[in-house]
Amino acid sequence: MKKVILGDHAVSYGALLSRVQTIAAYPITPQTLIVERLSEMTANGELDAIFTKVESEHSAMASTVGSSAAGARAFTATSAQGLALMHEMLHWAAGARLPIVMANVNRAMAPGWTIWTDQNDSLSARDVGWMQVYCQNNQEVLDSIILGYKVSEQVDLPTMVILDAFVLSHTAEGVDIPDIKKVDEFLPPYKPEIKMDINDPRSFGALTSPDVYMEFRYKMQQAMDKAKKVIVEEGKKFGEMFGREYGLIEEYKTEDADTILIASATVASTARAVIDELREKGEKVGLVRIRVFRPFPTEEIIKVLEGRKKVVVIDRNISFGKTGIFFDEVKGAFYNSKGNKPPMFGYIAGLGGRDVTPKVIREIVEDALNKDKPESEIIWKGVKL
Amino acid sequence: MKHSDKDVKIKGASDMPEMPASLGSMAHNKTASWRNLKPVIDESKCIKCFICWKFCPDAAIDFIDENTSPKINYDYCKGCGICAHECPVKCIDMVEEER
Amino acid sequence: MSKLTIPQEEIMSSGHLACQGCAGALAMRYMLKVFGKKTMLAVPACCWSVIDGPWPYSAVSVPLFHTAFETAAITASGLKAGLVAQGINDVNVVAWAGDGGTFDIGFQAISGAAERNDDILYVVYDNEAYMNTGIQRSSATPYGAWTTTTPANHPKDRPKKDLVEIIAAHRVPFVATASVAYPEDLIKKFEKAKNTKGFKLIHIFAPCPTGWKMAPELSIESARLAVQTRVFPVYEVENGVHYKLNINVKNPKPVGEYLKIQGRFRHLKEDDYKVIQENVDREWELLMRKVETFK
Ligand SMILES: Cc1ncc(C[n+]2csc(CCOP(=O)(O)OP(=O)(O)O)c2C)c(N)n1
Ligand code: SF4
Ligand code: SF4
Ligand SMILES: [Mg+2]
Numbered sequence: 001m002k003k004v005i006l007g008d009h010a011v012s013y014g015a016l017l018s019r020v021q022t023i024a025a026y027p028i029t030p031q032t033l034i035v036e037r038l039s040e041m042t043a044n045g046e047l048d049a050i051f052t053k054v055e056s057e058h059s060a061m062a063s064t065v066g067s068s069a070a071g072a073r074a075f076t077a078t079s080a081q082g083l084a085l086m087h088e089m090l091h092w093a094a095g096a097r098l099p100i101v102m103a104n105v106n107r108a109m110a111p112g113w114t115i116w117t118d119q120n121d122s123l124s125a126r127d128v129g130w131m132q133v134y135c136q137n138n139q140e141v142l143d144s145i146i147l148g149y150k151v152s153e154q155v156d157l158p159t160m161v162i163l164d165a166f167v168l169s170h171t172a173e174g175v176d177i178p179d180i181k182k183v184d185e186f187l188p189p190y191k192p193e194i195k196m197d198i199n200d201p202r203s204f205g206a207l208t209s210p211d212v213y214m215e216f217r218y219k220m221q222q223a224m225d226k227a228k229k230v231i232v233e234e235g236k237k238f239g240e241m242f243g244r245e246y247g248l249i250e251e252y253k254t255e256d257a258d259t260i261l262i263a264s265a266t267v268a269s270t271a272r273a274v275i276d277e278l279r280e281k282g283e284k285v286g287l288v289r290i291r292v293f294r295p296f297p298t299e300e301i302i303k304v305l306e307g308r309k310k311v312v313v314i315d316r317n318i319s320f321g322k323t324g325i326f327f328d329e330v331k332g333a334f335y336n337s338k339g340n341k342p343p344m345f346g347y348i349a350g351l352g353g354r355d356v357t358p359k360v361i362r363e364i365v366e367d368a369l370n371k372d373k374p375e376s377e378i379i380w381k382g383v384k385l
Numbered sequence: 386m387k388h389s390d391k392d393v394k395i396k397g398a399s400d401m402p403e404m405p406a407s408l409g410s411m412a413h414n415k416t417a418s419w420r421n422l423k424p425v426i427d428e429s430k431c432i433k434c435f436i437c438w439k440f441c442p443d444a445a446i447d448f449i450d451e452n453t454s455p456k457i458n459y460d461y462c463k464g465c466g467i468c469a470h471e472c473p474v475k476c477i478d479m480v481e482e483e484r
Numbered sequence: 485m486s487k488l489t490i491p492q493e494e495i496m497s498s499g500h501l502a503c504q505g506c507a508g509a510l511a512m513r514y515m516l517k518v519f520g521k522k523t524m525l526a527v528p529a530c531c532w533s534v535i536d537g538p539w540p541y542s543a544v545s546v547p548l549f550h551t552a553f554e555t556a557a558i559t560a561s562g563l564k565a566g567l568v569a570q571g572i573n574d575v576n577v578v579a580w581a582g583d584g585g586t587f588d589i590g591f592q593a594i595s596g597a598a599e600r601n602d603d604i605l606y607v608v609y610d611n612e613a614y615m616n617t618g619i620q621r622s623s624a625t626p627y628g629a630w631t632t633t634t635p636a637n638h639p640k641d642r643p644k645k646d647l648v649e650i651i652a653a654h655r656v657p658f659v660a661t662a663s664v665a666y667p668e669d670l671i672k673k674f675e676k677a678k679n680t681k682g683f684k685l686i687h688i689f690a691p692c693p694t695g696w697k698m699a700p701e702l703s704i705e706s707a708r709l710a711v712q713t714r715v716f717p718v719y720e721v722e723n724g725v726h727y728k729l730n731i732n733v734k735n736p737k738p739v740g741e742y743l744k745i746q747g748r749f750r751h752l753k754e755d756d757y758k759v760i761q762e763n764v765d766r767e768w769e770l771l772m773r774k775v776e777t778f779k
Contacts, residue, residue: 021566021569021570022562022565022566022569024562024565049569050565050568050569052561052562052565052600052602053600054558054596055592055593055595055596055599056592056593056596058554058555058593059555059558059592059593059596062551062552062555062558062559062562062593063558063559063561063562063565064562065551065559065562066526066549066551066558066559066560066561066562066563066564066565066566067562067563067565067566067569068562068566069549069562069563069566070524070562070563070564070565070566070567070570070572071566071567071570072565072566072567072569072570074562074566088552089552089555092551092552095404096404097403097404156403156404194386194402194403194404194406196524196547196549196563196566197547198521198522198523198524198546198547198575200388200547201388201521201542201544201545201546201547201548202388202406202407202408202542202547202548203406203407203536203537203539203541203542203544203547203548203549203550204404204405204406204407204547204548204549204550205404205405205549205550205551206405206407206533206536206537206538206539206540206541206542206550207533207534207537207538207539208405208538208539209538209539212395212401212405212539215397215398215401216401216404216405218398219398219401219403223403393540393541395540401540405539405540406540407537407539407540407541407542408540408541409540409541409542410497410499410541410542410543410545411497411498411499411500411501411536411537411541411542411543412497412498412499412543413499413541414499414500414501414537414541415499416498416499419504435488435489438488439488439489439490439667440510440664440667440704441510442502442505442506442507442509442510442513442703443498443500443502443509444494444496444497444498444513445498448488448492451487451488458498460498461498461499463504463505464504465504465505465693465700465701465703466504466505466699466700466701467505467700467701467703467704469701470701470702470704470705471704471705479701
């Protein structure tokens with residue numbers, strides 16, 4: 001069934017179709033519509049889940065951790081300040097190896113107060129052990145929630161499904177809402193091997209000495225490695241069933257491209273039109289959208305970028321004191337690769353919700369095309385001096 | 386991975402669960418060595434009130450039956466002295482541990 | 485005289501890592517005797533995260549989830565929701581936390597769970613300081629007490645936070661104080677909590693010989709003296725308004741008898757004893773008025 005819905009509502013539908021059993025969430029703009037719609041869905045019986053209206057995001061994640069540990073399929077959603085408040089419990093969810101799925105609406109961090117999009121909230125949670133999926137449209141948001149559970153429940157790591165504030169969260173788009181029976185076929189009920197169970201009583205998360213702690217962390221990394229395969233496999237299966245395939249990265253007109261633009265989320269979907277435009281002018285440019293940021297698609301990135309003449313990365317985020325974070329990671333992926341390392345240009349754009357229009361993207365690519373090498377590690381696009 | 390009462394030997398990641406879920410009971414951990422003084426019940430004076438049993442924080446006093454004096458489990462008793470202090474007829478002595 | 489006055493079954497095993505004479509361990513032993521094996525625990529950072537034993541062990545034969553310091557209440561709520569969502573309705577979930585995790589850092593989550601009337605039992609074993617991290621003051625530390633952050637020349641200068649009154653103000657079904665020195669009363673309260681739906685909280689006075697600088701054999705004695713001096717009244721409140729005094733102390737002992745056996749009060753002078761006595765008398769009077777007015 002096709003419906004025109006907001007990105008936030010795509011999240012709610014994704015949770016509904018995944019038959020989540022518990023929800024615990026706390027409102028924050030621009031995530032509120034998710035919570036409101038899920039409240040309606042649980043109140044009118046459309047969704048058979050227990051919704052705990054917690055008193056904070058820290059508790060939202062702690063509650064979700066508890067429910068998931070008890071063996072339920074658990075869901076929550078947040079944004080920016082809320083995600084930051086959850087931080088301790090993000091580690092808990094991952095370290096306890098719980099297949100929680102959470103939507104995070106990308107919103108810039110205060111101060112000054114802002115509600116508009118950038119990626120510094122989710123990227124500050126880069127190293128907690130969650131998978132991170134950056135979506136480019138509302139359809140992908142809905143699909144990624146379902147896929148999130150499918151993958152998480154196989155690798156025992158949580159998934160964060162990320163959508164841009166307003167650009168997706170509050171923008172209506174046509175979305176195919178799959179038949180729940182078909183989703184049931186794709187996503188069977190959650191049946192963990194080990195859980196909080198009175199018939200198999202255990203403690204979870206006790207003191208771990210230096211003798212064993214590292215081994216648990218090694219296992220998390222192994223699970224991330226496994227997730228790379230599972231994400232691709234399940235993305236294919238999803239494509240076969242629903243006609244929309246998903247992977248770690250998405251390529252657009254890269255085959256013969258000399259210059260590759262790398263972007264994520266809605267900046268990447270906007271960039272597609274710019275690629276077409278530049279192609280018409282005869283520039284051999286292509287686009288790589290990084291969809292999954294954790295686990296990081298190192299091999300895939302190296303494969304598409306090796307031997308190209310230039311790489312241009314747009315970051316809607318910044319690691320203060322370093323560079324854009326995607327730029328940093330793409331560069332890092334290359335260091336030990338054998339092949340030719342193309343020069344890389346790292347642009348910062350669109351912080352705090354400043355529009356990243358086709359014009360902005362075109363100027364970025366043209367700037368890179370006109371130079372042999374980047375003049376600095378960070379190139380600020382559009383900052384007023 | 387089953388739960389056991391014995392000491393659990395771990396080689397490495399391959400015999401560990403994914404998350405730190407327990408595999409055994411602390412019952413394997415004999416705490417007798419924590420003790421400096423050892424409670425000894427004078428059964429001839431014991432009135433079988435089981436107050437010592439009731440207050441032992443280590444569950445280290447065994448209840449046998451109502452007509453038998455409780456038995457101190459010296460594998461676990463940490464020698465805190467609560468049993469001796471709480472005994473209403475003062476029939477438990479804390480004696481120096483022989484080592 | 486030869487009958488057991490509390491249940492025989494032991495669900496907490498020996499071999500745990502509590503110090504000699506730890507009343508926090510004893511409290512757990514009592515709770516599990518009543519709650520039995522159809523119970524799950526949420527334990528935040530506190531001495532009990534050590535007492536239960538390091539991975540791969542546990543000292544209790546019920547499922548126990550170690551959780552973050554400030555999340556005992558909400559982790560328990562989450563566990564309960566997760567169980568009910570799977571149709572498992574006959575398992576009791578107990579949050580088991582220290583005074584720091586309760587009176588201080590976990591306070592907000594407790595208030596949330598209480599206000600929503602989540603169906604859990606919250607137990608605080610109160611040893612009146614942060615013991616896990618080496619005896620720092622909490623808002624449950626009493627007036628005049630030494631801790632490593634309230635040194636003897638500048639001891640705690642504010643009274644203990646009145647937790648039970650704050651929880652009662654949430655109008656929850658059941659909130660009570662209890663003492664390890666009165667196990668029969670405590671057992672009765674656990675039974676009541678087990679048979680009451682909604683949010684329950686039991687505040688257990690649980691001496692810590694290590695942190696109180698006191699001989700371990702005095703654990704129970706000090707808890708008894710706290711009740712008999714009226715320092716720690718044992719009472720309960722139903723639905724936030726029905727007060728009941730469980731242990732009436734008709735002829736109270738002077739507070740000095742309680743204070744003088746503990747090293748943490750060693751620096752106190754006669755004048756300090758007087759101030760503490762006055763505080764205790766006033767608090768008792770206040771409680772008695774509530775008990776008489778709100779039956
Ligand atoms: C967020 C956070 N802050 C601080 C700590 C350190 N910490 C662990 S236990 C503890 C004190 C616990 O005190 P209490 O709750 O009274 O329990 P007790 O140790 O006395 O049994 C502290 C401060 C922590 N684990 N987490
Ligand atoms: S000395 Fe303490 S640990 Fe030993 S039996 Fe007596 S009460 Fe238990
Ligand atoms: S420090 Fe105190 S509360 Fe902690 S285990 Fe030791 S006696 Fe018990
Ligand atoms: Mg404490």
